[in-house]
Amino acid sequence: xxxxxxxxxxxSGQDGGLLVDRLLADGASIVALVREExxxxxxxxxxxxxxxxxxxxxxxxxxDAVEAASPSLVVSLGGISxxxxxxxxxxxxxxxxxxxxAALVEGAWRVxxxxxxxxxxxxxxxxxxxxxxxxxxxxxxxxxxPVSPYGxxxxxxxxxxxxxxxxxxxxxNAILYNHESPARPLSFxxxxxxxxxxxxxxxxxxxxxxxxxxxxxxxxxxxDFVDAMLRIARADAxxxxxxxxxxxxxxxxxxxxxxxxxxxxxxQRLVVVDPRFVRPADVARTVGDASxxxxxxxxxxxxxxxxxxAAMVRHDxxxxxxxxxxxx
Ligand code: GDR
Numbered sequence: 001x002x003x004x005x006x007x008x009x010x011x012s013g014q015d016g017g018l019l020v021d022r023l024l025a026d027g028a029s030i031v032a033l034v035r036e037e038x039x040x041x042x043x044x045x046x047x048x049x050x051x052x053x054x055x056x057x058x059x060x061x062x063x064d065a066v067e068a069a070s071p072s073l074v075v076s077l078g079g080i081s082x083x084x085x086x087x088x089x090x091x092x093x094x095x096x097x098x099x100x101x102a103a104l105v106e107g108a109w110r111v112x113x114x115x116x117x118x119x120x121x122x123x124x125x126x127x128x129x130x131x132x133x134x135x136x137x138x139x140x141x142x143x144x145x146p147v148s149p150y151g152x153x154x155x156x157x158x159x160x161x162x163x164x165x166x167x168x169x170x171x172x173n174a175i176l177y178n179h180e181s182p183a184r185p186l187s188f189x190x191x192x193x194x195x196x197x198x199x200x201x202x203x204x205x206x207x208x209x210x211x212x213x214x215x216x217x218x219x220x221x222x223x224d225f226v227d228a229m230l231r232i233a234r235a236d237a238x239x240x241x242x243x244x245x246x247x248x249x250x251x252x253x254x255x256x257x258x259x260x261x262x263x264x265x266x267x268q269r270l271v272v273v274d275p276r277f278v279r280p281a282d283v284a285r286t287v288g289d290a291s292x293x294x295x296x297x298x299x300x301x302x303x304x305x306x307x308x309x310a311a312m313v314r315h316d317x318x319x320x321x322x323x324x325x326x327x328x
Pocket of ligand 1: 209
């Protein structure tokens with residue numbers, strides 16, 4: 001399939017930036033829905049992306065935007081992506097991370113009515129839909145039982161994509177586990193750690209405040225995950241695919257690896273647990289089985305855990321050395 005015209009939500013996020021770069025390199029034309037106040041809009045426009053101003057909370061406007069763009073592929077990356085934030089804004093999370101995906105499907109159906117062909121759709125689904133999963137590692141068939149407002153919104157979107165598929169659309173869920181890069185915002189634990197460690201190493205801070213250090217997460221490399229989404233978009237048949245490394249580590253392991261990458265061994269005294277960062281409920285352990293993606297679509301992770309951490313620490317050390325101490 002040539003994904004020649006792609007409608008993207010969340011284009012100014014970590015995955016969006018990586019996806020846009022890949023698609024532009026492939027010669028695709030891209031329509032990105034961005035909020036008026038989105039600081040990333042100018043960069044997208046400069047890169048040759050057609051920017052449409054809109055809001056995921058405006059469901060009718062969103063379906064209209066898909067219909068007007070008449071794309072061959074819709075990639076749904078937008079919404080509230082922070083699980084912590086979803087506890088503070090559960091209703092808005094339901095709207096922009098859940099119902100907005102139904103609006104994308106509605107827009108796609110309208111394109112189908114008009115042209116006879118529905119666009120393909122890839123939804124950035126999440127391991128959070130499984131909650132404290134009854135099986136480990138989790139697979140595409142693991143029961144859906146979210147334990148956060150974010151997970152509940154994503155579970156609705158996941159199901160909506162399956163319903164679109166049942167109605168004949170090439171609509172797929174990429175069930176994404178945590179995936180990181182230097183472009184990860186500071187609100188997520190990995191980047192908070194690597195940025196904080198870089199500041200401590202430079203003598204700018206004397207400690208790092210975190211929440212639950214015992215949570216296990218399956219952490220991968222964001223460019224690999226964007227590659228997985230493109231493979232899924234281009235697959236002969238639609239479906240649901242777990243995108244994960246199959247390895248799980250604790251937040252404490254991540255902290256240790258980050259300090260090690262900065263040359264600091266005795267780090268325990270530099271980390272403080274602050275109840276403000278502990279969530280009302282937190283998934284204890286995620287680990288995904290990406291066998292289906294490996295065998296059917298030839299995907300494999302390319303960057304090991306320690307190398308992900310080291311790349312992020314290196315990036316943040318350079319930022320700190322350049323005097324850039326806040327969110328880039
Ligand atoms: P997560 O990512 O909730 O797994 O969702 P996050 O990096 O926010 O948290 C990972 C784990 O770290 C613990 N933690 C902290 N988290 C944050 N943000 N800040 C802290 O100070 C802190 N201290 C400990 C958390 O409790 C949690 O256990 C990510 C997002 O990218 C979602 O969009 C995506 O769907 C899932 O991964 C798969």
